[in-house]
Amino acid sequence: MEVMRILHMNKGNGETSYAKNSIVQSNIISLGRRVMDEALKKLMIRNSEILSFGIADLGCSSGPNSLLSISNIVETIQNLCHDLDRPVPELSLSLNDLPSNDFNYIFASLPEFYDRVKKRDNNYESLGFEHGSGGPCFVSAVPGSFYGRLFPRRSLHFVHSSSSLHWLSQVPCGEVNKKDGVVITADLDNRGKIYLSKTSPKSAHKVYALQFQTDFSVFLRSRSEELVPGGRMVLSFLGRSSPDPTTEESCYQWELLAQALMSLAKEGIIEEENIDAFNAPYYAASPEELKMAIEKEGSFSIDRLEISPVDWEGGSISDDSYDIVRFKPEALASGRRVAKTIRAVVEPMLEPTFGQKVMDELFERYAKLVGEYVYVSSPRYTIVIVSLLRMG
């Protein structure tokens, strides 16, 4: 399974599209905003002489959220410059995602984006602020994998990424044996599951963790070359709070999807061995794993590392003892919404293995399973938010 080809959100504007089902991701962007604003403030204060800032949003996807992050960034910088009484610098804003992402969709809303930026700027001017006329914004798209170089050396001052770094560059391979120079990759022996689970063998845990370490190191090394010293990076993505990668917060959305798939297999609609062979190119990392990778790579210092629980619809959970009591119809409706959100993201991944024609049935069953689960439990994701400083 080539991740480059199958890792993209559901296209277009239809009922199952990512564009129509991306509120969770939008909420995660909002959740990270405070940390992002703080990082931007430190960046702006330290770099008062720079006239042109290079900014990148990695894994922008294509939907209403695609311009949300850079829109927030521009707004924060405009406000900061106003507070600091200095002109807004030129902003070069790069949107990155894999080449299969629907960039045309984003470009169609660019004229409106530019209008909005300009209008906000004019508001300042009409209020009599000296530096109302801000520097221009230049939006570009950079198609490619962020697990590798994307930008020229020292061309960036700020990197942002939300809801993307939980995707791996590839499905982890099983243990590798070299026999007479021949490399043999075993499968993960992850029967009846599509991600790490209580029943997964320890070897699967190992290769998943290793794949994350490898990928995240390449990510950091690439960004360390692209960022100027003193540059900053704010990353938020799905992770976990406990060392165990098989607690419910880490994997239960996949567990239920595996259950839905298995129910189809039991009825002979799909092949059970296809489920055994399929593993998601996903990893929910723990803060400790993150710290380890960052320290090992050595170019970045951690300015802030937070974990934040959100419910499965992306709602923020302030109280740790949070528990929602739902009536059954409400829980089932929530299940349908959650299933739609997840379908918009994972359908392109599942289709090549299980076929397009079972998708409706699969996600109907999944919606029911999620609904039942939401009724008896209060499931949550753990969002990891990390703010990094490029040292040197």
Place this chain on the structure above:
Amino acid sequence: MEVMRILHMNKGNGETSYAKNSIVQSNIISLGRRVMDEALKKLMIRNSEILSFGIADLGCSSGPNSLLSISNIVETIQNLCHDLDRPVPELSLSLNDLPSNDFNYIFASLPEFYDRVKKRDNNYESLGFEHGSGGPCFVSAVPGSFYGRLFPRRSLHFVHSSSSLHWLSQVPCGEVNKKDGVVITADLDNRGKIYLSKTSPKSAHKVYALQFQTDFSVFLRSRSEELVPGGRMVLSFLGRSSPDPTTEESCYQWELLAQALMSLAKEGIIEEENIDAFNAPYYAASPEELKMAIEKEGSFSIDRLEISPVDWEGGSISDDSYDIVRFKPEALASGRRVAKTIRAVVEPMLEPTFGQKVMDELFERYAKLVGEYVYVSSPRYTIVIVSLLRMG
């Protein structure tokens, strides 16, 4: 008519698509290559210390030519670095076109492009050249009009544009009268025509020339801010060699298209007044007009300015007294090919005014008219190629 919205080539991969009908544009890129290579050589020799080059191709369109120019640029730089025995710098390659351009189409062939660049680089290495391992290339897309700023200040070293600058930012407006503060724009009174013609009133000549001067000045001013001093720019586009904008080399492709439209109007298939009101956002400039605009703007010196005739299928014409004697079926076949090339470019422009359903008939008639003309004449376009140096 909003040029931003209607100026894009025919999309997709079908029979009438630009992707399938863009050999003329490809030939024009080849025609300009010698001048481009010369400019790159001067640039590289003068800037031996620069580790990262910013390069832009403006009006890249979407089709097999979209990556041709930047591919040529990378090849030339790799060869030059080999000759000069120095490492290949990092290359930031920006592809620009209007937001309605099909960028997804280009991105789909990017992995192949990167492979090709890498392979060429490896060839050098395998031949034992020291600097085989070249700096990486970073391709990005910058959607927007080149009649305005697109890039941060002094971020570019080389700008290229082929077959694009004959398109204006808007259809020129007729004479403007201010009466009691009310602006009245008259139409061009260009009856039965869709571009400048022998029958066009002098006022139409004036506003077309003025629109070109305005647009080209904005283009130069924008690029002068984006290019570093010493940066270079090579532009090639359809122009004319004579001062008169109504000679056949300047406008006859539009003249015949107007004839085809008028024949439809005579039969009541379309409205004649729609033809009267329609004017193409196009201008074939003369070398004198170019020089005037460049001198007036003042940031660039002209390193080279050439005009080069090509036949209507993009074939280079070496002998000025060139005349092809064609048999009738050959001429008609040529007419069909020329009509397809032009349809791929102007159909999105004509459709909103004349309707989608007349397009097949229109271009069938056009193909016949072009065929007849090609039989009795040897029509040609004049390609203007200009190489500019950013002074300062």
